[in-house]
Amino acid sequence: MNHIGKSAKRTLNALNQSLPVVVGVIMAISLLKTAVPESFYSTIFTGNILIDPFIGNLIGSIAAGNPITSYIIGGELIKQGVSLFAVTAFLLSWVTVGIISLPAEMDILGKKFALTRNIICFIVSFLVAILTVITLGIVGEL
Amino acid sequence: MRQYYFVVFMIAIYLVVYFTSPALFHESMLENYSIFLRVIPILALVFVFIFLFNLFLKPDKIKKHLGKEAGMKGWVFSIVAGILSTGPIYIWYPLLSDLKEKGMRTSFMSTFLYNRSVKLPLLPIMIYYFRFIYTLILTVYIILTSVIAGYLTELIVDDESKSN
Numbered sequence: 001m002n003h004i005g006k007s008a009k010r011t012l013n014a015l016n017q018s019l020p021v022v023v024g025v026i027m028a029i030s031l032l033k034t035a036v037p038e039s040f041y042s043t044i045f046t047g048n049i050l051i052d053p054f055i056g057n058l059i060g061s062i063a064a065g066n067p068i069t070s071y072i073i074g075g076e077l078i079k080q081g082v083s084l085f086a087v088t089a090f091l092l093s094w095v096t097v098g099i100i101s102l103p104a105e106m107d108i109l110g111k112k113f114a115l116t117r118n119i120i121c122f123i124v125s126f127l128v129a130i131l132t133v134i135t136l137g138i139v140g141e142l
Numbered sequence: 143m144r145q146y147y148f149v150v151f152m153i154a155i156y157l158v159v160y161f162t163s164p165a166l167f168h169e170s171m172l173e174n175y176s177i178f179l180r181v182i183p184i185l186a187l188v189f190v191f192i193f194l195f196n197l198f199l200k201p202d203k204i205k206k207h208l209g210k211e212a213g214m215k216g217w218v219f220s221i222v223a224g225i226l227s228t229g230p231i232y233i234w235y236p237l238l239s240d241l242k243e244k245g246m247r248t249s250f251m252s253t254f255l256y257n258r259s260v261k262l263p264l265l266p267i268m269i270y271y272f273r274f275i276y277t278l279i280l281t282v283y284i285i286l287t288s289v290i291a292g293y294l295t296e297l298i299v300d301d302e303s304k305s306n
Contacts, residue, residue: 026178084276092259
């Protein structure tokens with residue numbers, strides 16, 4: 001019984017530490033999703049094969065929401081002639097890098113961990129995008 | 143007290159939006175309501191997990207399966223758990239924090255979070271937009287690089303922790 005009480009106390013402590021931060025993140029995401037229309041994303045790509053992947057990665061890192069949204073936007077970007085390289089970086093960073101949820105991650109998991117993980121994911125998203133496009137070319141699916 | 147800074151900051155922003163753009167405020171509040179409705183059940187589940195882990199899992203067990211001596215089993219568990227976990231990424235921070243306290247490796251935390259980009263229920267939608275072969279290649283690369291991302295995170299974070 002004492003052990004259950006201790007576990008409950010630890011859980012309540014975790015709840016008290018995490019819930020305000022999570023609520024703050026949800027508020028930030030809601031405001032961003034409402035303020036930035038989906039049509040905005042297609043207007044910021046330049047058509048430059050070197051700059052666009054970086055833009056895709058950056059926008060994906062800042063954007064937030066359900067990954068389905070990123071697939072729909074990604075599909076539209078492909079139709080508009082944005083490179084698959086840029087779209088892949090965008091899709092990956094959308095789910096792996098979280099600028100909006102960074103305050104929560106730093107608060108709950110530690111500043112060093114959160115910053116390091118997000119920077120590494122940003123770079124890895126870029127590399128995976130290159131590898132994916134190269135591999136598609138090799139298997140003749142580009 | 144520090145955990146309230148961000149939410150207080152967001153409330154201040156919402157107050158500014160309320161007076162400068164009431165329509166945006168109203169739409170944002172509706173979006174908040176919609177997200178909260180989706181998130182609350184998952185968040186409740188996460189805290190049930192935390193309670194049960196505190197009740198039944200001793201730190202030595204965590205260290206054995208998710209600590210330094212876990213080996214390949216730890217990597218596989220992190221990848222599979224990351225792929226299977228649902229809901230927004232920030233919902234899982236409290237549980238990871240709890241597991242970290244009990245001895246979970248930094249690399250496994252990072253690998254778990256990276257593998258959340260593989261969404262099994264959404265794969266058919268991804269295939270519809272980007273074709274099967276693209277989805278397959280991307281998914282394989284995500285899983286493989288999640289190990290590299292996890293390893294690098296641990297290398298930098300734990301090294302800095304030691305030097306501080």
